Structures are given as C-alpha cells and as structure tokens.
Amino acid sequence: xxxxxxxxxxxxxxxxxxxxxxxxxxxxxxxxxxxxxxxxxxxxxxxxxxxxxxxxxxxxxxxxxxxxxxxxxxxxxxxxxxxxxxxxxxxxxxxxxxxxxxxxxxxxxxxxxxxxxxxxxxxxxxxxxxxxxxxxxxxxxxxxxxxxxxxxxxxxxxxxxxxxxxxxxxxxxxxxxxxxxxxxxxxxxxxxxxxxxxxxxxxxxxxxxxxxxxxxxxxxxxxxxxxxxxxxxxxxxxxxxxxxxxxxxxxxxxxxxxxxxxxxxxxxxxxxxxxxxxxxxxxxxxxxxxxxxxxxxxxxxxxxxxxxxxxxxxxxxxxxxxxxxxxxxxxxxxxxxxxxxxxxxxxxxxxxxxxxxxxxxxxxxxxxxxxxxxxxxxxxxxxxxxxxxxxxxxxxxxxxxxxxxxxxxxxxxxxxxxxxxxxxxxxxxxxxxxxxxxxxxxxxxxxxxxxxxxxxxxxxxxxxxxxxxxxxxxxxxxxxxxxxxxxxxxxxxxxxxxxxxxxxxx
Amino acid sequence: xxxxxxxxxxxxxxxxxxxxxxxxxxxxxxxxxxxxxxxxxxxxxxxxxxxxxxxxxxxxxxxxxxxxxxxxxxxxxxxxxxxxxxxxxxxxxxxxxxxxxxxxxxxxxxxxxxxxxxxxxxxxxxxxxxxxxxxxxxxxxxxxxxxxxxxxxxxxxxxxxxxxxxxxxxxxxxxxxxxxxxxxxxxxxxxxxxxxxxxxxxxxxxxxxxxxxxxxxxxxxxxxxxxxxxxxxxxxxxxxxxxxxxxxxxxxxxxxxxxxxxxxxxxxxxxxxxxxxxxxxxxxxxxxxxxxxxxxxxxxxxxxxxxxxxxxxxxxxxxxxxxxxxxxxxxxxxxxxxxxxxxxxxxxxxxxxxxxxxxxx
Numbered sequence: 115x116x117x118x119x120x121x122x123x124x125x126x127x128x129x130x131x132x133x134x135x136x137x138x139x140x141x142x143x144x145x146x147x148x149x150x151x152x153x154x155x156x157x158x159x160x161x162x163x164x165x166x167x168x169x170x171x172x173x174x175x176x177x178x179x180x181x182x183x184x185x186x187x188x189x190x191x192x193x194x195x196x197x198x199x200x201x202x203x204x205x206x207x208x209x210x211x212x213x214x215x216x217x218x219x220x221x222x223x224x225x226x227x228x229x230x231x232x233x234x235x236x237x238x239x240x241x242x243x244x245x246x247x248x249x250x251x252x253x254x255x256x257x258x259x260x261x262x263x264x265x266x267x268x269x270x271x272x273x274x275x276x277x278x279x280x281x282x283x284x285x286x287x288x289x290x291x292x293x294x295x296x297x298x299x300x301x302x303x304x305x306x307x308x309x310x311x312x313x314x315x316x317x318x319x320x321x322x323x324x325x326x327x328x329x330x331x332x333x334x335x336x337x338x339x340x341x342x343x344x345x346x347x348x349x350x351x352x353x354x355x356x357x358x359x360x361x362x363x364x365x366x367x368x369x370x371x372x373x374x375x376x377x378x379x380x381x382x383x384x385x386x387x388x389x390x391x392x393x394x395x396x397x398x399x400x401x402x403x404x405x406x407x408x409x410x411x412x413x414x415x416x417x418x419x420x421x422x423x424x425x426x427x428x429x430x431x432x433x434x435x436x437x438x439x440x441x442x443x444x445x446x447x448x449x450x451x452x453x454x455x456x457x458x459x460x461x462x463x464x465x466x467x468x469x470x471x472x473x474x475x476x477x478x479x480x481x482x483x484x485x486x487x488x489x490x491x492x493x494x495x496x497x498x499x500x501x502x503x504x505x506x507x508x509x510x511x512x513x514x515x516x517x518x519x520x521x522x523x524x525x526x527x528x529x530x531x532x533x534x535x536x537x538x539x540x541x542x543x544x545x546x547x548x549x550x551x552x553x554x555x556x557x558x559x560x561x562x563x564x565x566x567x568x569x570x571x572x573x574x575x576x577x578x579x580x581x582x583x584x585x586x587x588x589x590x591x592x593x594x595x596x597x598x599x600x601x602x603x604x605x606x607x608x609x610x611x612x613x614x615x616x617x618x619x620x
Numbered sequence: 621x622x623x624x625x626x627x628x629x630x631x632x633x634x635x636x637x638x639x640x641x642x643x644x645x646x647x648x649x650x651x652x653x654x655x656x657x658x659x660x661x662x663x664x665x666x667x668x669x670x671x672x673x674x675x676x677x678x679x680x681x682x683x684x685x686x687x688x689x690x691x692x693x694x695x696x697x698x699x700x701x702x703x704x705x706x707x708x709x710x711x712x713x714x715x716x717x718x719x720x721x722x723x724x725x726x727x728x729x730x731x732x733x734x735x736x737x738x739x740x741x742x743x744x745x746x747x748x749x750x751x752x753x754x755x756x757x758x759x760x761x762x763x764x765x766x767x768x769x770x771x772x773x774x775x776x777x778x779x780x781x782x783x784x785x786x787x788x789x790x791x792x793x794x795x796x797x798x799x800x801x802x803x804x805x806x807x808x809x810x811x812x813x814x815x816x817x818x819x820x821x822x823x824x825x826x827x828x829x830x831x832x833x834x835x836x837x838x839x840x841x842x843x844x845x846x847x848x849x850x851x852x853x854x855x856x857x858x859x860x861x862x863x864x865x866x867x868x869x870x871x872x873x874x875x876x877x878x879x880x881x882x883x884x885x886x887x888x889x890x891x892x893x894x895x896x897x898x899x900x901x902x903x904x905x906x907x908x909x910x911x912x913x914x915x916x917x918x919x920x921x922x923x924x925x926x927x928x929x930x931x932x933x934x935x936x937x938x939x940x941x942x943x944x945x946x947x948x949x950x951x952x953x954x955x956x957x958x959x960x961x962x963x964x965x966x967x968x969x970x971x972x973x974x975x976x977x978x979x980x981x
C-alpha cells in the first residue's frame with residue numbers, strides 16, 4: 115500500500131512546553147492507524163496540525179505525494195481530510211440534515227441532502243433519520259451525525275478523536291464495523307485513543323507518543339495491552355493491589371431515591387436503590403449525562419432528598435446538607451475539578467479548608483486556623499505527590515492531574531466512612547491514576563465503603579467489587595464484578611440505546 | 621501585535637499597582653480634559669488634590685470635610701463590598717441610607733424635647749434597623765421568588781426618595797419651621813445630635829463606626845468562616861454549594877449587613893452634618909460608594925483609602941468649581957474616569973501583555 119499522508123519532523127512549541135518534537139510517521143491508504151499516548155503526550159496538537167487548526171513551527175507533510183500545509187480546516191477538508199471531534203458541535207434545536215448543511219461549504223437543497231444522508235447512513239450501517247431533532251438524539255447518535263457530516267465529503271483520511279468515550283460497548287461495535295468498512299474502501303483512519311483494548315481490536319498500526327515525541331510504533335495486534343501501556347508510559351505500571359477481605363456490614367442504604375432535575379437539560383434520578391457494605395467498592399458506570407453528576411450531588415448532600423431515601427447505618431441522612439454529611443464522615447469528590455471540587459482562584463490552603471474544615475478541626479467557633487489548614491494542605495500535597503511549589507499556589511495553576519490528586523487526597527485523608535468519587539482519574543496520567551486507585555483500595559482495607567462513578571469501564575472492572583450502571587437516571591441492580599462480560603455490562607448501560615444494531619454488509 | 625495572556629495565578633503586585641496606575645491615568649486624562657476647557661491643567665489638578673489639604677486659605681475648612689465626606693462613603697462601601705464579594709449585588713444603598721436616616725430621625729423627633737442619655741443609642745439602633753429592613757425587601761424577594769436583587773434594590777431607592785419627601789413635607793415637618801419642608805434640626809437637640817468629637821477634624825460617630833467596620837470586615841474576611849464562605853460563593857458558586865454554603869443565607873446576611881451599615885451612615889449624617897430630614901437630604905453617597913468599593917478592590921483597607929480619595933475629589937472638585945470656574949459636569953466626568961481607568965487597568969492583574977509574535981519556548 116502507498117503512503118497517503120507522510121508527516122516529517124513536525125514540531126510545535128507553546129510557551130513553556132514543546133507539544134510536538136520532530137514527529138514523523140506515515141499513514142497508508144485503507145489503514146486504521148492509532149495514535150496512542152497519555153494525556154498531554156501531544157496527540158491533540160498533532161492532529162490539529164494535520165487538520166489545519168494549528169500551524170507547525172517546523173517540519174512538513176505530504177498528502178498523496180503532494181506537499182500539504184493546510185492553513186485552515188477548510189483547506190484540509192478540500193484536500194480530503196475530515197475530523198470527528200471528541201466534543202460535538204451541534205445545535206440541539208435543529209434537525210440532523212440542517213446541522214449537516216451548516217457544516218458544508220455549498221450545501222445542496224435540504225431535500226436532496228436528506229436523500230444523501232439516508233443513502234450514506236444505510237451504506238455504512240449508521241441508521242439515522244435526517245429529519246430528527248438533534249436535541250432528541252443520544253450521545254451515540256449525535257456522534258453519527260458528526261461522522262456522516264464527514265463522510266458526505268468523501269474523505270481520504272478520517273481523523274477520530276477519542277470517539278468511544280461516550281458510547282456503550284454495543285455502540286462501539288457498530289462504530290467499529292463502520293470504520294472497518296470505510297477502511298476496506300481505501301479511506302485511511304487516524305484513530306486517537308488511550309483505550310488499549312479498542313486499539314488492539316481495530317487498528318493495523320499504532321504510533322506511540324510520549325512527551326511530544328514518537329517513541330515507538332508497532333502492530334497493536336501483536337502486543338498485549340500491558341505491553342502497549344508500557345510503551346505509552348515508559349515504565350512498568352503497578353496494578354493496584356487489593357487484599358481480599360470479607361465484606362462488612364451494610365453502611366449505606368439507598369432506597370427509591372428520586373430527584374427531579376432542577377433544570378430542563380439535567381437528568382432526573384429515578385427510583386435509585388442500592389446498598390453498600392464496609393470495605394466494598396461499588397463501581398457505577400454509564401454513558402456521560404445519564405445522571406452521574408446528579409447522583410453524586412444527592413449523595414454529597416448538595417441536592418438533599420427525602421430523609422429516609424439514604425440511610426447511614428440505619429440513620430436517615432437523605433435530607434442533610436454537605437456539612438452535616440461531612441460531620442458523619444460521608445465525603446465526596448465531584449468530577450469537575452475547577453469550579454466544583456475546588457475554587458480556581460483560591461490557594462490550595464483555602465481549598466483544603468473548603469471541605470476539611472469540619473473533620474480536621476480547621477476552625478474554632480467560626481474563626482479559621484490558618485496554620486492548621488496550611489499543615490493539612492501540605493499533608494495532602496506530600497502524601498499524594500501533588501506537584502506544586504507550595505500550598506499558597508492557586509488551584510488553577512496546577513495541572514489537571516495534580517489538582518485531581520489534591521482533590522481526592524483531601525477527602526481520603528479525612529478518614530471517610532463512605533466516600534463517593536466521580537471520574538477520579540479523568541485526565542490524569544497513568545501512573546497518577548494508578549496511585550489514586552491504590553489510595554481508594556487502601557481506604558477500603560480500613561473499612562471505608564467507596565462508590566466510584568466512572569466512564570472508564572477498565573477502571574471500574576479493576577477496582578470494584580460490584581458493578582451497576584446508570585441509564586437515563588435509573589440505576590441497574592448491582593452485580594458482582596467478577597465474571598461480568600462486556601456484553602452484559604453493555605446491556606446494563608442501556609445497550610445501543612434502543613437503536614437496532616445495523617447490518618453492515620461485508 | 622499586542623496579545624493578552626492569562627496568568628496562571630492573579631498577580632498580587634498588580635492588584636496593588638492597578639489602582640495607583642488608574643489614579644495616575646485619571647490625573648493625566650483629566651489634565652487633558654481641563655486643558656481643552658481652557659483651564660491650566662496643573663492648576664486644576666493641584667486645586668483638586670492638593671489645595672483641600674494643604675492650601676493655607678482653604679485647608680482649615682476643607683480638611684475636616686474630608687472625614688465628613690469619607691465617613692459615610694467608607695461605611696456604605698464596606699457593607700457593599702461583602703455582598704459584591706459574594707456575588708450579591710446591592711445597588712440600592714442610597715435607599716437604605718435614606719431609610720436609616722428617616723428611622724433614626726423618627727426616634728429623635730418622637731422623644732423631642734426629652735433630654736436623656738438613651739436617645740442617641742436608640743437612634744443608632746433604629747437607623748441600622750431601618751436600612752436593614754429596607755434591604756430585606758430585595759433579600760426576601762430574591763430568596764423566595766428568585767427576583768433580581770439589582771433591579772429591586774435599585775428601584776427601592778426611588779420609593780425611599782418618595783418616603784423621604786413625604787416625611788419632610790408631612791409627618792416629620794418642623795412645626796416651628798414656618799411651613800418650610802424639613803424636620804427640626806437635630807444639631808440643636810443635644811440628646812440626638814452627632815457633633816464633631818474632636819474640633820477641627822471632622823471626626824464624628826459615623827467616622828468612628830466606619831473605622832470599626834473596616835477592622836471588623838478585615839477580620840471577618842481573613843480570619844472567619846463566614847468571610848471565607850462569602851469569598852468562596854463569589855468566586856465559585858458551585859464549589860461553595862459543595863462546601864455546604866447555603867446561598868440563601870448569604871443573600872440575607874450580605875444584603876442585611878450592607879443595608880444596616882448604609883442605614884447607620886444615613887443616621888449619623890442626619891443627626892450630624894446634615895442635621896435634618898429634608899427633601900434633598902441624600903446626595904448620592906449610596907451610589908458613589910459602589911465606585912469606592914471597587915476602587916478599593918473590595919478590600920477593607922483599600923476601601924478606606926479609596927473613600928478618602930473619593931472624598932478628596934469631591935471637595936477638590938467643588939473648590940475647582942468656584943476657584944477656576946470649571947463646570948460641575950467636568951468634575952463628574954473626572955470622577956467617572958477614575959472608575960473607567962480602574963476597570964481598564966484591572967485586566968493586568970489577571971492577564972499579562974505580550975508584544976510581538978508568540979515565541980517558541
């Protein structure tokens with residue numbers, strides 16, 4: 115096969131960081147090529163340069179033998195390069211066809227476009243009605259709109275940035291079938307992900323980036339996931355260790371918890387019931403936006419509910435606010451680090467005060483004990499290896515991963531009885547993620563009951579004893595993690611969200 | 621090419637330097653404005669900033685005026701700054717100032733002509749309560765019905781002005797005033813008067829209260845949980861809710877405190893420098909205090925300095941009007957420029973300016 119896109123010596127530097135340093139690789143026609151790397155390894159910058167969003171400082175590219183230097187995405191699209199972004203840019207109030215027309219240079223009349231959408235979506239097994247409102251679509255269906263928008267341009271190279279983070283396993287299967295069919299027709303696919311198993315099933319080649327440099331390339335089918343992870347991180351990763359111990363008594367009992375969403379775009383919690391034992395990790399999966407934030411708010415006390423909907427060791431706590439729940443050692447760490455778990459412009463000392471004032475005794479009769487708060491912040495920084503010059507630095511000056519370690523560490527060090535975390539390792543590099551998971555498991559060894567809400571199924575399988583899934587505000591009955599198949603998990607997450615799995619003729 | 625680059629953390633140095641730079645820029649632009657009006661710019665700036673304090677001819681009159689004018693400004697601005705930090709926008713301090721004055725003066729007039737030690741303390745309490753009650757209207761409407769406190773508090777200023785007019789024409793009119801509007805002069809009623817405490821300084825109880833408020837607010841904001849919650853709620857409302865802060869409680873506390881302090885300012889004014897309830901009793905302290913609060917960075921010490929500076933431009937401005945014949949509008953524009961430049965320069969504490977192309981690191 116001939117090289118479709120050749121990238122040679124691409125370099126891009128931002129103040130203080132070299133995002134890409136002399137990056138070279140090739141993509142052949144009809145190849146599914148993975149770009150593999152941790153957060154911050156330079157994957158996004160690289161594809162932004164290929165798509166014309168960022169101009170490289172040095173290096174050059176050739177597309178089908180001709181020099182290729184797109185000044186803007188429009189030039190890239192004209193040359194046959196299309197991209198599906200991780201975050202969708204769709205208008206909820208417009209129909210599928212209208213949204214697609216908005217992204218085109220010269221849209222045909224809507225009726226003709228609808229016809230095209232139907233035929234392309236049938237060809238590639240992406241069922242989608244052109245006249246439906248985007249606001250009514252699931253995340254997986256929205257992604258199809260983005261993909262169709264690209265396919266209508268008949269691209270030679272399709273770039274996909276973390277496409278499966280919003281999909282159930284069933285939806286992932288549909289997507290993969292489509293991508294394989296595209297590749298069989300000669301379209302090259304540049305697939306960005308850090309999900310190793312997906313890359314092993316889908317991709318023909320992988321280029322591995324670490325700190326902006328190409329460190330290796332391989333055929334991912336010939337490697338194990340652990341080998342790929344090592345290539346990505348550069349060191350051997352310690353898998354979290356857990357000591358098996360019999361589950362303790364029931365600590366937290368949630369019974370038919372209902373909570374209507376306060377705003378029309380939120381998700382209402384419906385009839386959520388589960389129980390949690392001391393020393394146990396309950397993993398809660400589900401596609402983003404199915405009630406994760408709302409469930410955390412109901413458990414942290416930010417959104418109090420019926421008093422007897424939540425029982426702690428038999429005592430009703432459902433109506434208590436966050437401070438009262440902290441007093442009885444029910445702690446939480448929300449997903450959004452800046453602005454929810456931490457105040458961006460406040461120092462780490464002040465952010466330590468934010469949740470630890472009660473349990474760590476950082477205030478006496480309302481007056482703050484600054485030295486004690488600083489000491490606690492320093493303890494979090496030291497115990498969790500938070501990289502920062504000191505506790506006086508503003509939260510927003512920390513990198514995402516470091517702030518995440520601080521936010522989790524702040525709760526872990528307060529000796530919780532129940533700890534609820536949402537997306538504890540989102541955007542955190544692999545070694546820090548392993549450290550956070552280990553810290554959560556260590557807590558359970560001391561009898562803490564932990565709820566981990568996450569969209570990372572691998573993470574949930576690794577650390578949880580039981581698994582449940584959120585789907586449209588409902589929680590499936592928890593099941594022991596051991597022995598659960600991906601198929602079963604997918605069904606718990608809502609399958610393909612009522613979409614028929616389309617036939618893809620091969 | 622000039623670009624703005626967000627700083628990783630707000631610059632402390634610029635936080636202090638920005639107001640000073642803004643004052644300097646205001647002087648420069650003001651000098652230009654005065655020159656265009658045909659006045660010697662240096663003389664105008666000197667008349668505004670120097671003569672009120674150090675000119676032999678005027679200083680003896682205008683120096684005490686500095687504290688008389690700065691006192692209410694600081695007292696009101698301190699209260700407003702608490703709300704502004706928490707994201708609770710009380711724009712109606714002028715109305716709370718009026719209602720404090722009316723309530724306090726009402727107590728005094730009710731006891732007239734009794735001479736008793738408890739009258740003045742009772743007036744102080746009534747003044748604070750009057751302002752507090754007036755501020756509770758937007759607070760309750762906001763917490764119960766989600767109304768906008770900016771609109772409600774602002775519109776209540778005009779209601780308060782009508783109450784003031786009605787009082788000076790009706791219920792509180794001086795029966796021995798020959799039919800003229802306005803109440804008895806409290807300065808001539810020793811049990812209710814708020815005179816100068818130290819001759820020649822302008823220091824009255826209102827100024828003392830303002831200084832106490834500065835210190836108390838400093839301690840509250842930097843040493844107390846409530847102050848921490850106020851700062852947290854303003855910076856990051858969602859994090860505040862996560863920390864267990866009840867937003868409704870903060871609305872009530874912040875509006876209540878700023879209303880009570882504005883009411884106190886009104887009471888000290890009506891019992892002291894103004895002397896009586898009259899139709900034109902309020903002169904805009906409640907609105908100017910908004911500028912003072914921001915000029916002082918919502919910081920108690922900053923507000924103290926900003927209040928003095930703002931009072932100086934008032935006194936100096938009046939002086940420039942009758943000494944140099946500058947129009948009143950030019951002085952107001954000059955004061956407005958101060959806020960304009962402050963907000964403009966403010967950008968520098970969160971952003972840095974980069975010249976030229978973005979360099980390769």
